[in-house]
Amino acid sequence: MSVDEKLKKIFAIKRENKKIKLIDQRLLPHKVKIITLHNYNETIEAIRDMAVRGAGSIGVAAGYGLAQAALEAKHLNLEKFNKFIKAASDKLLSSRPTAINLRHSIDRCLKVAENGTVTERIQNICNESDKIAFDDIKASRLIGVYGEQLLKENSNILTHCNAGALAYIDQGTALSPIIEAKRRHKPIFVYVDETRPRNQGAKITAWELSKLEIPYALIVDNAAGYFMINKKIDVVIVGADRIAVNGDTANKIGTYEKAVLAKENNIPFYVAAPSMSFDLKCESGERIEIEHRSSEEITHISGVNDSNEYTKLRITAKNTKAYNPSFDITPAKYISGFITEKGLLKKPFKKSIKNAFK
Numbered sequence: 001m002s003v004d005e006k007l008k009k010i011f012a013i014k015r016e017n018k019k020i021k022l023i024d025q026r027l028l029p030h031k032v033k034i035i036t037l038h039n040y041n042e043t044i045e046a047i048r049d050m051a052v053r054g055a056g057s058i059g060v061a062a063g064y065g066l067a068q069a070a071l072e073a074k075h076l077n078l079e080k081f082n083k084f085i086k087a088a089s090d091k092l093l094s095s096r097p098t099a100i101n102l103r104h105s106i107d108r109c110l111k112v113a114e115n116g117t118v119t120e121r122i123q124n125i126c127n128e129s130d131k132i133a134f135d136d137i138k139a140s141r142l143i144g145v146y147g148e149q150l151l152k153e154n155s156n157i158l159t160h161c162n163a164g165a166l167a168y169i170d171q172g173t174a175l176s177p178i179i180e181a182k183r184r185h186k187p188i189f190v191y192v193d194e195t196r197p198r199n200q201g202a203k204i205t206a207w208e209l210s211k212l213e214i215p216y217a218l219i220v221d222n223a224a225g226y227f228m229i230n231k232k233i234d235v236v237i238v239g240a241d242r243i244a245v246n247g248d249t250a251n252k253i254g255t256y257e258k259a260v261l262a263k264e265n266n267i268p269f270y271v272a273a274p275s276m277s278f279d280l281k282c283e284s285g286e287r288i289e290i291e292h293r294s295s296e297e298i299t300h301i302s303g304v305n306d307s308n309e310y311t312k313l314r315i316t317a318k319n320t321k322a323y324n325p326s327f328d329i330t331p332a333k334y335i336s337g338f339i340t341e342k343g344l345l346k347k348p349f350k351k352s353i354k355n356a357f358k
């Protein structure tokens, strides 16, 4: 089976008129279950509870969610329709705060719904939500092509969290250059951070790489320094949830420390991200809202027992207090470049980012 045939089986999200279908990422890697979301409230819940996750996928989900809302409101008059869409947009926007893709998707869909009859506005929102997904596919492929050029034969790549086909449709962001290398038969090896607390690396990235038959090994989050200082890692590639104009980057908690370690060990640290992940209204990382999630994600762990039954276990004493910021900001000074659909953006980032996306 070719890489592309294998990729088709790892789909993040699809829209079929009012229904959204997605692989429930909460159950991976133990169960590949496709769930159907019938209305926009179900879509909001799926984003909030991370049945669908990863900046690109939640951006597409938000656009599709607004398409569902528009279709649900087809019997309303124009005034009531507009109110309904505004309320649905606000709810979708608050489902997860850090990834800017979600806001960009909603803004794009609202823009095309500014004029016309109710029927025309519904059609425009549906078309735009599909176009967002289509544009993301193109961006994902181009990120792969540009990023692959940075990988030498037998490169050892470290990645954090999951920035593959489930996080950003088609072949992801950080994993896209890796998949492109596989397509071109370039030998590479991937070190996968487990990515506590939700273990997106252990549960999703490792699963995706094994499905694509790309050689990898899972490491615990605090082992990256060991592998770096022992010269086992040649390059770090991560994704992004939001990038400020100065290049400061929000990504999964733990990304910042990997970037500092990479600089200390003279290892290039790249962020792979499309235009949809840049926030040109945000001057620096301090202004990016960081999502804080339930402490239960830290105090409990989930998986399957030997009978393959899904189990959730508490690993701490009852009522243990835990803080759970879901993202951190990597200051631009630690980033070697941004791999985007417009090519590799180099320092000074303020200039290259503005030039690429103005």
Ligand code: MRU
Pocket: 053, 054, 055, 056, 057, 099, 160, 161, 162, 163, 164, 167, 168, 173, 174, 200, 238, 239, 240, 241, 251, 252, 253, 326
């Ligand atoms: O909380 P998550 O799993 O949605 O966080 C995902 C990440 O941090 C990814 O690295 C990021 O979205 C980039 S992939 C498009």
